[in-house]
Amino acid sequence: MTHDPGRAGEQRRDLAAALKDLRRASGLSGERLAVRCGMSQSKVSRIETGKTLPSVVDVQQILNALGVDEELARELLALASIANAEYEDVRASVRRGLHLRQRELGALEAGAKRIRYFLPAMLSGLLQTPEYMRTAMIPPVDPANCDVSQAIALKLERQSVLYDRSKRFDFLLTESAVRWKLCDPAIMAVQLDRLVSVSRFPNVTMGILPLSTQVADAPFHTFTVYGTKLVTIELFTGRLVLRDPKDLDHYRDLFDYFSGESVFGDDARSLITQWSEDFRGCA
Template structure:
């Protein structure tokens, strides 16, 4: 058993050839990370000589969850792994390697190309499932309104822009996005959308299209389960808006990048993004104040449209 344990430790330390505790995200390795983590935790428990029941008592995790973790049916959080390695009294190096592996296993990455290859409609169904399961969702939108807030024409403009990776049946994807918007009328859920002024006023199309999009935001803000918050450029905010992110309850964060999407489940990561959202929210306008800004900017777009020369 000891020899098997040493083999497991050597394999664990050489999983990616990186430094102990280093974090890399490779979409091709996501499944392997989970399998490696499950196998390593089980083998190390056997090396130490603890039963699953005894380990559960020592780390305060139910025996059934320990069993599901070791079989790969449940992905343990980083906190779970920290509790397990403490209960196993592993050396500092091994514990650090396991925690690093847990962090990798709790992060998923899907590139835009892979999402497009699967089909735009699959992504919409996945998002609909997330929105159906969650009761509170926080959206930080520094660059563009999310599709839950978009008009059909604005949506089409976004999906057919020159650099868009969208291919195939765009009309089908738009129909599914519009269908997803019905969840905003579910009064048992809370949707908090925090948009920067840049995201709201970024010119994705004609003045008329933009005015209607702003009207849409104002209209949705009156739904009982929807909160539209606006962060004006005039506000001093001592934090950077690096990227769009969404927090689902307290269990999942997704971050949008140019090249793809990252999903994070580590409770520490989730708590970090919730704190960041709340900090940004403390500087934002809400309710009637936010609607006043939206109406003013919409009127600006309408005035601009009226001043444009008519095409012959």
């Protein structure tokens, strides 16, 4: 399947029709499919009627919910890649509502058995306390016009997935990410206590990459590997989604490389506790 910008409209219509036909063939109602995908029923309807162009992540969630075979899934994902650039503008997320982004992330987390988080700059939402979360979500420019209450509630709700023992979570944090003073020292101390607590969950591994360690590669950006399906990359202006198996292999190898330079278990907790006490000393 080749990329032909002149046929973009036709390819979008083909994708919408194919998803609608598959949903009908499965016997699922639009409402039931929406529940399985973590979407609203109105969004499913807009996708099927071509009023909303689904992201590649949306299409993957729908195909997973419908149990589509791998060959057909690859074809439709290729069509989605052509019809939709795999990039989500952060401004579009704000316009749609930050709470919808939390639903999308929750659906991704629900659909993966193992998730690897590489966090060189900031803590993942699954690890954040409410106070840290609020500071992280409110933009420094025009903060008065950003209501994050619903998004924070959903982000806290997402954290319940950590208690699902059928899933495995691997968090790899640089010292810079842990010690970056996003909030007041007292809030930072509590946030680091939260890290220590989560690190003890039986289905969680947490590694720390200290600044004192000599590492022959640089932690360029945050990324998350969802099982064997996709990698997301966080940028200042949006999010990239990669699905090529070679890209997934590359990011899994990167994660393993940085893991090999990190400390885990009691050694990691000792560092985090020390940094927490440093923040308390500044409070």
